[in-house]
Amino acid sequence: MQNSFRIISGDFRGRKFSFPEVEGLRPTSGKIRETLFNWLQFDILNKTVLDPFAGSGALSLEAISRGAKEVYVIEKDSGVYAKLKSNFKFLDSGQFTIINEDAMVHFSKPSKQSFDLVFLDPPFAKNLLLETIEKLSNNHYINNHSQIYIESEYKITEDNLSPLINSHFKISKQKKSGNVHYCLISLQAL
Numbered sequence: 001m002q003n004s005f006r007i008i009s010g011d012f013r014g015r016k017f018s019f020p021e022v023e024g025l026r027p028t029s030g031k032i033r034e035t036l037f038n039w040l041q042f043d044i045l046n047k048t049v050l051d052p053f054a055g056s057g058a059l060s061l062e063a064i065s066r067g068a069k070e071v072y073v074i075e076k077d078s079g080v081y082a083k084l085k086s087n088f089k090f091l092d093s094g095q096f097t098i099i100n101e102d103a104m105v106h107f108s109k110p111s112k113q114s115f116d117l118v119f120l121d122p123p124f125a126k127n128l129l130l131e132t133i134e135k136l137s138n139n140h141y142i143n144n145h146s147q148i149y150i151e152s153e154y155k156i157t158e159d160n161l162s163p164l165i166n167s168h169f170k171i172s173k174q175k176k177s178g179n180v181h182y183c184l185i186s187l188q189a190l
Helices: 030-039 058-065 078-088 129-138
Strands: 004-006 016-018 048-051 070-074 096-099 117-120 147-152 168-177 180-188
Touching (some): 016 078, 030 058, 030 168, 048 058, 058 070, 117 129, 129 147
Parallel strands (some): 048 117
Antiparallel strands (some): 147 180, 168 180
16 A cells, blocks of 8 residues: 555554545655654643644544544545545544535634644645634634644744734744654744
8 A cells, every 4th residue: 555654653553544646645754743743742632633734634643543532624635535534434433523625714714612733734835824824823723722733845933933913923843854844833822
């Protein structure tokens, strides 16, 4: 199975999942997932997670395997969405919600809840990062206790985040693997 990944740790450790061949779909590598979940080891249990550009679902499935209470998954591509539904079907249905919608359209609507953790891995070279964070903040998807994991093709800096009008973010962890920059940020009260 060429397009596949394995869960690294937790209840579903070693379980293999496949994903379709879709242009731009690049699952988070096992190395990066391992680093991310080491960063989050004490901040994942019983947390609510939002994964708006879900793709393969690797981050969400890993989060559930490691004890996240619920993941809310958004995927625009209908073929990828169908595969996500298939991959998640073995879980307790109360652990996840999968939505087939453009995340940017979805975030234009106010949220009924804020999330503890957001996995933000938008398509590269589309300049969606700042707009997405702005919508997450303005429409109550995040709060002062939320953490946001970001993957991008460039290094995230305080200067990159400075155009965000109503929010101030702190970069708490950051690394690079190959051509992928990744970091963990948190919203800071002003």
